[in-house]
Amino acid sequence: MSxxxxxxxxxxxxxxxxxxxxxGTAAWALAAAALPLPAYYLPPPTAVLGAxxxxxxxxxxxxxxxxxxRRILLxxxxxxxxxxxxxxxxxxxxxxADFAYPLLNFFQxxxxxxxxxxxxxxxxxxxxxxxxxxxxxxxxxxxxxAMLGVRSVPRLYVDALRTLGAxxxxxxxxxxxxxxxxxIATGMRLGLAYGWRxxxxxxxxxxxxxxxxxxFSAQAFHLTARIMLGMGIIGLLWVVLDYVLLRPLEEATIAxxxxxxx
Amino acid sequence: MAKxxxxxxxHEYVNPFTRERVRALEDVTLEVDEGEFLTVVGPSGCxxxxxxxxxxxxxxxxxxxxxxxxxxxxxxGRDRGVVFQEFAILPWRTVERNIAHGLExxxxxRAERAAIVRRFVALVGLEGFERKYPHELSGGMKQRVxxxxxxxxxxxxxxxxxPFASVDxxxxxxxxxxxxxxxxxxRKTILFVTHNVEEAVFLGDRCCVLSRRPxxxxxxxxxxxxxxxxxxxxxxxxxxxxxxxxxxxxxxREEVGGEDGAR
Numbered sequence: 137m138s139x140x141x142x143x144x145x146x147x148x149x150x151x152x153x154x155x156x157x158x159x160g161t162a163a164w165a166l167a168a169a170a171l172p173l174p175a176y177y178l179p180p181p182t183a184v185l186g187a188x189x190x191x192x193x194x195x196x197x198x199x200x201x202x203x204x205x206r207r208i209l210l211x212x213x214x215x216x217x218x219x220x221x222x223x224x225x226x227x228x229x230x231x232x233a234d235f236a237y238p239l240l241n242f243f244q245x246x247x248x249x250x251x252x253x254x255x256x257x258x259x260x261x262x263x264x265x266x267x268x269x270x271x272x273x274x275x276x277x278x279x280x281x282a283m284l285g286v287r288s289v290p291r292l293y294v295d296a297l298r299t300l301g302a303x304x305x306x307x308x309x310x311x312x313x314x315x316x317x318x319x320i321a322t323g324m325r326l327g328l329a330y331g332w333r334x335x336x337x338x339x340x341x342x343x344x345x346x347x348x349x350x351x352f353s354a355q356a357f358h359l360t361a362r363i364m365l366g367m368g369i370i371g372l373l374w375v376v377l378d379y380v381l382l383r384p385l386e387e388a389t390i391a392x393x394x395x396x397x398x
Numbered sequence: 399m400a401k402x403x404x405x406x407x408x409h410e411y412v413n414p415f416t417r418e419r420v421r422a423l424e425d426v427t428l429e430v431d432e433g434e435f436l437t438v439v440g441p442s443g444c445x446x447x448x449x450x451x452x453x454x455x456x457x458x459x460x461x462x463x464x465x466x467x468x469x470x471x472x473x474x475g476r477d478r479g480v481v482f483q484e485f486a487i488l489p490w491r492t493v494e495r496n497i498a499h500g501l502e503x504x505x506x507x508r509a510e511r512a513a514i515v516r517r518f519v520a521l522v523g524l525e526g527f528e529r530k531y532p533h534e535l536s537g538g539m540k541q542r543v544x545x546x547x548x549x550x551x552x553x554x555x556x557x558x559x560x561p562f563a564s565v566d567x568x569x570x571x572x573x574x575x576x577x578x579x580x581x582x583x584x585r586k587t588i589l590f591v592t593h594n595v596e597e598a599v600f601l602g603d604r605c606c607v608l609s610r611r612p613x614x615x616x617x618x619x620x621x622x623x624x625x626x627x628x629x630x631x632x633x634x635x636x637x638x639x640x641x642x643x644x645x646x647x648x649x650x651r652e653e654v655g656g657e658d659g660a661r
Contacts, residue, residue: 295456296486300500300551301476310499314490393490394533 179361184368187361196350201369203345204335208377211270211331212324215278219327220320223282224313233283240280248273248334252341261342269338274331278323285319286312318390325382332374347373399468400429401587402453402555407462408612409448422448424612426462430555433585437598439646440608440616441654446591447483449613450559453589454480467554476500479553483560485540487532487547494519494528496543500551518546521580538569542576549580555587562597571630574600582625595650599643600628607646610653617649 161181168180175183191197226236248269259265293311302310339348351366407426412419422445430436438446451457453464455474464471466478479500487496494515501511519528522542532540541561548556562570574597581588581601592598598605602621609616621642623633633639 292482292484292486293488295454295474296480296482297499297503298456298474299454299476299478299480300503300547301474302503306503311488314488317490393531 227286281323285316437602
């Protein structure tokens with residue numbers, strides 16, 4: 137079996153990462169020490185670690201991380217509970233799908249960020265605007281992909297079930313929904329990735345807790361180490377979310393069925 | 399009463415790309431008896447698949463009537479099981495759950511379902527693969543699953559659309575012999591469409607030759623060889639088989655007007 141080879145591959149990968157991170161950090165530390173710049177321009181790695189310790193001790197960082205995570209997870213639940221069923225429904229009717237396609241395409245391209253000025257007028261400088269902007273951003277890729285997923289299910293599978301005497305509801309349950317799952321997973325992954333970025337941007341503009349607020353407000357006091365720390369955490373959190381939440385979901389279903397090749 | 403009766407069947411459609419009117423079938427009249435294995439051959443594009451889809455109820459004919467057990471066909475139904483050319487089993491169901499699908503739809507209780515599935519898994523020789531997913535199977539095994547799924551649902555007639563066309567030659571020979579054994583054991587009424595003349599003569603009680611488009615019944619050729627004698631080892635030396643095959647081959651070739659398509 138390939139288990140041994142996969143394990144070796146994992147160690148090689150870890151070593152490569154350690155090497156890149158190590159040399160990168162070393163080069164950064166060296167540059168920060170050697171370049172004739174004011175300290176706040178390029179703080180050394182130790183200053184970022186210091187900012188981390190300080191913000192954890194004060195309880196600010198855990199609070200902001202929790203705030204940002206709460207907002208993106210809420211958007212994920214709404215997308216799963218409302219966006220996916222809506223997309224499936226649209227995909228089942230050719231006429232509905234033809235009608236919805238340009239609309240969805242339009243709203244998907246006018247990003248949640250572009251809506252922010254209007255949303256600030258409508259919903260004010262607060263939690264509501266952030267939530268609307270993030271949910272909006274996550275929603276459209278999710279609907280869009282669920283719809284395309286249903287439409288990509290081979291007609292043959294539907295015909296095969298009809299000849300077995302299946303009802304419409306049975307075809308939806310046994311063929312269309314499972315057949316659309318790979319596209320639904322793609323939509324969720326894409327939507328949440330877009331949504332995470334929109335969330336940070338909205339938090340920067342609206343300014344009510346969260347990681348976006350943290351890095352934006354730090355700029356006023358030249359707290360560069362805090363900004364870099366926040367950026368690092370934004371990226372790292374997404375990598376972890378994707379790894380522990382979205383990929384296992386994909387592996388448990390569609391990879392097992394051989395619908396995606398790895 | 400005939401199991402399947404086609405009367406004056408015609409089908410026309412508009413090709414969506416060329417906007418041309420295509421007459422696929424014209425005045426097909428044909429009867430299939432209870433327990434009979436009828437094979438349908440003809441040059442490519444003669445409307446064989448159209449004929450089968452009309453029987454399955456997936457396609458509405460332009461004119462004519464289709465009766466199965468004396469009742470007109472109005473849509474797909476579980477009295478007519480279909481095995482498609484491409485592998486139409488669901489990739490997200492295991493072998494046993496694919497085979498059980500028709501029974502699930504019919505509401506057969508779980509325990510009974512399991513017993514029936516076990517029987518058909520054995521019939522098509524898939525023991526040990528019950529928990530595998532289709533992507534872990536070869537083409538021939540996938541098609542065995544499709545055949546077992548159709549048989550397990552116990553349809554009155556079985557419609558097969560070039561089911562062995564997309565497997566390799568060696569597997570095809572095995573599947574043909576297995577299908578012969580299944581036909582012998584179950585006495586199902588089977589309508590089997592193919593472009594392969596040898597296959598049509600090997601499997602059919604009668605072989606229906608369709609003309610080139612628009613398809614009509616050109617000839618009905620009986621194959622007077624008992625099922626128990628039908629293995630490739632015996633038939634390659636059988637003069638009746640050779641004579642029937644050559645006759646059908648000639649009939650098909652007249653329609654092609656050339657060398658190709660007459661294998």
